[in-house]
Amino acid sequence: MRALNIYEVGLQTGSAGFAVDVTELEEAEKELDRHIKAHASTLNKLDTAIAIFGPDQRLRFHNAAYAQFWPLDAQWLEQRPSDGEILDRLRSQRCIPEQANYREWRARQLLAYTTLEARENWWYLPDGRSLHVVCEQHPFGGVTYLYEDVTREIQLESLYNELIGVQRETLDNLEEGVALIASNGRLKLFNPAFATFWGFETGMLDKEPHIDELTEFGRKAAAGGSTWDEIKFVATGIDSERKALRGNVSANGRILQYATVPLADGNTLLTFADVSASAKMERALRDRTDALEAADKLKNAFLTNVSYEVRTPLTSILGFAETLDLGLVGALNPKQREYVVNIRRSSEDLKRIIDSIIDLSAIDAGALELKLSPIDVGEVMRAAAENLAQTIERRNLTLNIEVAGDSGSFTGDPQRVLQVLQNLLSNAIGFSSDGATVRMGARASGSEVQLWVADSGRGIDPDFQKRAFERFQSRSLPGGHRGPGLGLAIVKSFVELHDGKVALLSKPGQGTTVICSFPRSGPREKQSGPRLVA
Secondary structure (H helix, E strand, C coil): CCCEEEEEEEECCEEEEEEEECHHHHHHHHHHHHHHHHHHHHHHCCCCEEEEECCCCEEEEECHHHHHHCCCCHHHHHCCCEHHHHHHHHHHCCCCCCCCCHHHHHHHHHHHHHCCCCEEEEEECCCCCEEEEEEEECCCCCEEEEEEECHHHHHHHHHHHHHHHHHHHHHHCCCCEEEEECCCCEEEEECHHHHHHHCCCHHHHHCCCEHHHHHHHHHHHEECCCHHHHHHHHHHCCCCCCCCEEEEEEECCEEEEEEEEECCCCCEEEEEEECCHHHHHHHHHHHHHHHHHHHHHHHHHHHHHHHHHHHHHHHHHHHHHHHHHHCCCCCCCHHHHHHHHHHHHHHHHHHHHHHHHHHHHHHHCCCCEEECEEEEHHHHHHHHHHHCHHHHHHCCCEEEEEECCCCCEEEECHHHHHHHHHHHHHHHHHCCCCCCEEEEEEEEECCEEEEEEEECCCCCCHHHHCCCCCCCCCCCCCCCCCCCCCHHHHHHHHHHHCCCEEEEEECCCCCEEEEEEEECCCCCCCCCCCEEEC
16 A cells, blocks of 8 residues: 555646655654654653653653652643743742752753753752752753652662761771671771781771781781681681680780681671780880970970070061061062961961960970069050951951959059950950951959950850860861960960969850959969069
8 A cells, every 4th residue: 555645736728636655754654653652651651750841942741750750730731831830830839959049040950951961960859859850952952851769769878878887987986906807818897996906007908908918917916926827717717617716815015805706608707805904004104104204305395495496487487578568679569468468467376376385385384474563454455456456457346445444453464464365355356257346344353353355256165165275175167267276275374373263154146255353463472383573
């Protein structure tokens, strides 16, 4: 049977007709139709949601999974809505990821029609589902979307990783050394204690060495010798009923209690416990005493040499930077001046850190001298404010100084009291947001003068407050201030040298206030400790 297209054309003397054989075209169209239906049938059986949009961005095809995937009306989908209209309706039903700027996000999604590269995204929906979304160009124009619900896979992967992490952390924090020898004789698992006990390099163990390599290395570390040969025999034995092995071995100065446990899957578990603590207690105490003496000598040497060895070059750096900043060697362009300012600022920060370490070391060594004299409270506060004026101005902060009329003066070391206020101000500035207000003040309290600094920052967590005055304890804001953790330690040390007290008041979200109480008559001279120089 043939398929013909018949045409008839009128002529002046009659009409003419002709026929065109379109059998092959008809068959090709039927074949294409069958392919399209088969393709659609196949896609409808997939669990992956699929939607195909034409060059006009309107829906041309969607499979059954797509209709079930989204809460969209089937009749509405048959009207061939546009890609943007579907996104708008999904957004109204909270079926797309929450977006701070939906219009911008929507525009990025629709860019798929103008780019050739396939795009792969992960959508985390408000209802808790996680989707793997693939968008690629369709051969006949438009784009094809594939949506796969991977919520369960992600949950399982997360749970698996969590369990693996817990097991790994558990093993890593065990005091006992643990290793697992596989049925093929290779090391499959170990913890840091195992490597430490036997002196194995972690890089070597990571390569899953054979039990032969471990045995050869273990023979050298173990006094007496044959322990690792016995372990190897148990780990590589082919007997159906392998027996556990237990005993003690001396290795690398330790007395280790070991056990081999044959497992049902053919692997062998090795455990090593250090039982030499009591025997080594005397040596540990002696080593500790020697270390303390060495540390004391090192501290004294540090106090003697650090001022010249570190501060002198740093002072030179500051001097050269200041010379450049003043333009004494030529004008600087804006970028060069910015670098010079940063050099000066960083050098001054480093100098303050070094000075703090030196001061704390001097206090520990009893070598710090307090030079006592009357201190005018108002003047010392103004001096502290002036020293930090540039930092305050750079952060656009407001500093309120509140000096009560009865605060007057007290006896102390002006330089150290100034350091106390500067450290407190630096902390308050560092933990205040731009444009905030920092308060500094003084008041009389009986026979004491109280100096205080308050900020309105995020406050200090109760757990951290307990150790806030310890050395090298610091807290930081995300992307913000973080110091070496010496400021409050210096404050506490200097105040206590004056026979004073420090109190910290803080609540999360309500700021922090540090109060330093100084005896008005000055510190009592002690028989030992820092010298008081009047």
